[in-house]
Amino acid sequence: xxxxxxKKPRDKHFxxxxxxxxxxxxxxxxxxxxxxxxADRADLxxxxxxxxxxxxxxxxxxxxxxxxxxxxxxxxxxxxxxxPAIALDTFIRAKVRLSFENPTASRLFANEILxxxxxxxxxxxxxxxxxxxxxxxxxxxxxxAGKMAATDPVLLIFMIWATTQHYADFQAQxxxxxxxxxxxxxxxxxxxxxxxxxxLRGCGLEPPNxxxxxxx
Amino acid sequence: xxxxxxKKPRDKHFxxxxxxxxxxxxxxxxxxxxxxxxADRADLxxxxxxxxxxxxxxxxxxxxxxxxxxxxxxxxxxxxxxxPAIALDTFIRAKVRLSFENPTASRLFANEILxxxxxxxxxxxxxxxxxxxxxxxxxxxxxxAGKMAATDPVLLIFMIWATTQHYADFQAQxxxxxxxxxxxxxxxxxxxxxxxxxxLRGCGLEPPNxxxxxxx
DNA sequence: ACAAAACCTGTCTAAATGGTCAAGATTTGA
DNA sequence: TCAAATCTTGACCATTTAGACAGGTTTTGT
Numbered sequence: 001x002x003x004x005x006x007k008k009p010r011d012k013h014f015x016x017x018x019x020x021x022x023x024x025x026x027x028x029x030x031x032x033x034x035x036x037x038x039a040d041r042a043d044l045x046x047x048x049x050x051x052x053x054x055x056x057x058x059x060x061x062x063x064x065x066x067x068x069x070x071x072x073x074x075x076x077x078x079x080x081x082x083x084p085a086i087a088l089d090t091f092i093r094a095k096v097r098l099s100f101e102n103p104t105a106s107r108l109f110a111n112e113i114l115x116x117x118x119x120x121x122x123x124x125x126x127x128x129x130x131x132x133x134x135x136x137x138x139x140x141x142x143x144x145a146g147k148m149a150a151t152d153p154v155l156l157i158f159m160i161w162a163t164t165q166h167y168a169d170f171q172a173q174x175x176x177x178x179x180x181x182x183x184x185x186x187x188x189x190x191x192x193x194x195x196x197x198x199x200l201r202g203c204g205l206e207p208p209n210x211x212x213x214x215x216x
Numbered sequence: 217x218x219x220x221x222x223k224k225p226r227d228k229h230f231x232x233x234x235x236x237x238x239x240x241x242x243x244x245x246x247x248x249x250x251x252x253x254x255a256d257r258a259d260l261x262x263x264x265x266x267x268x269x270x271x272x273x274x275x276x277x278x279x280x281x282x283x284x285x286x287x288x289x290x291x292x293x294x295x296x297x298x299x300p301a302i303a304l305d306t307f308i309r310a311k312v313r314l315s316f317e318n319p320t321a322s323r324l325f326a327n328e329i330l331x332x333x334x335x336x337x338x339x340x341x342x343x344x345x346x347x348x349x350x351x352x353x354x355x356x357x358x359x360x361a362g363k364m365a366a367t368d369p370v371l372l373i374f375m376i377w378a379t380t381q382h383y384a385d386f387q388a389q390x391x392x393x394x395x396x397x398x399x400x401x402x403x404x405x406x407x408x409x410x411x412x413x414x415x416l417r418g419c420g421l422e423p424p425n426x427x428x429x430x431x432x
Numbered sequence: 433a434c435a436a437a438a439c440c441t442g443t444c445t446a447a448a449t450g451g452t453c454a455a456g457a458t459t460t461g462a
Numbered sequence: 463t464c465a466a467a468t469c470t471t472g473a474c475c476a477t478t479t480a481g482a483c484a485g486g487t488t489t490t491g492t
Contacts, residue, residue, distance in 0.1 A: 250478090250479070250480090251479075252478090252480090262480090262481090263481090263483090266480085270481090271480075272480070
């Protein structure tokens with residue numbers, strides 16, 4: 001994967017195109033995306049895009065690769081000895097921040113899943129599934145140790161994903177309903193606090209820092 | 217809106233096309249959808265699709281109209297005298313059921329919002345926003361009456377939307393991670409129970425029926 | 433029964449779109 | 463310095479795609 005990236009790091013255009021493609025694919029999906037539109041976003045002639053990427057699908061795959069490589073799951077280095085309230089709170093806040101600050105990646109991913117994950121079904125079952133199962137065990141150990149109420153750990157993870165990514169994927173709706181023009185830091189904190197508090201309480205946990213401002 | 221639907225209710229093809237278009241638009245978005253693919257799904261010649269709908273955009277709008285007309289918001293006829301736990305529980309269960317049983321509509325909507333809601337921005341600000349504000353007031357009255365803990369009602373509604381629609385929009389991911397082939401009734405109940413319980417507890421409410429099987 | 437209206441569809445067209453190519457510009461290494 | 467390698471791009475092509483249309487069939491009202 002990542003066709004030419006290996007060869008020469010000197011080509012800045014490679015990254016530019018990848019970024020432009022990410023935006024175009026995020027808003028229009030694979031079929032809806034136009035190579036010309038990607039070229040326009042990158043401010044390059046279309047033929048130049050084709051010099052770096054053989055065709056639309058390979059560019060799409062390169063973008064997916066690039067996004068996935070960026071995602072190390074924040075919940076990953078958590079173990080039984082950690083405090084579940086702090087671990088989940090940290091995870092939720094990181095996810096909310098990501099949604100607000102880098103919504104395109106989330107949207108592209110959403111678009112791909114929406115279409116039935118034709119190019120990610122393997123990644124989901126081979127990478128994501130084992131990882132979730134793994135995290136599930138930690139949560140179960142927390143529950144067995146009486147550190148939190150008994151619930152379904154998988155559905156809990158889905159809930160965290162759903163609520164946090166919602167602010168990236170449905171930004172247009174959130175802004176429209178709130179009567180706002182754009183996101184700001186206040187909203188990040190408000191959403192972080194609400195989401196963390198509600199979900200933690202929902203699991204019988206006491207939220208760590210109830211007050212405002214949650215960096216990290 | 218709904219170009220020819222007014223004239224004659226006799227044309228069953230109209231509905232067939234609408235349904236076929238809904239599926240195609242739900243998976244590929246407006247730009248990604250192909251008129252030929254819609255015709256194929258409807259098992260009709262493409263020219264026949266064009267007989268009923270002037271062009272792609274008008275068909276897309278008709279589909280959106282059709283979906284929106286179907287959605288009466290379940291939380292709509294709820295007032296201060298109702299028990300918030302029962303009202304929210306009922307709402308959540310209805311939403312989960314809708315996600316499992318009619319995912320296409322949810323996906324089409326998601327696709328439109330993902331693209332920045334170009335054809336729904338007006339609906340969001342003129343219809344959805346007032347409705348949310350209206351429901352917000354009821355929730356606030358519940359909080360003032362000490363019937364539930366104080367939280368942000370708008371974010372609460374977002375959370376319910378996000379968690380329930382997740383099972384429609386991200387079906388491919390949910391199935392992949394759970395290692396399943398398809399949804400079944402057990403999962404509907406499991407998700408309904410988990411979602412209702414977690415969110416209600418998150419708002420300081422006691423979930424009404426904790427045990428399994430929650431129809432309606 | 434029959435004309436008008438509504439409906440159906442094979443065929444066609446103009447535009448959009450993904451992708452190629454060859455010729456030129458620039459960079460690189462020796 | 464200069465040739466090979468890499469990069470850039472305008473022009474071009476083949477295919478796909480949205481949509482038009484004319485001539486046919488069926489339905490409808492009287």
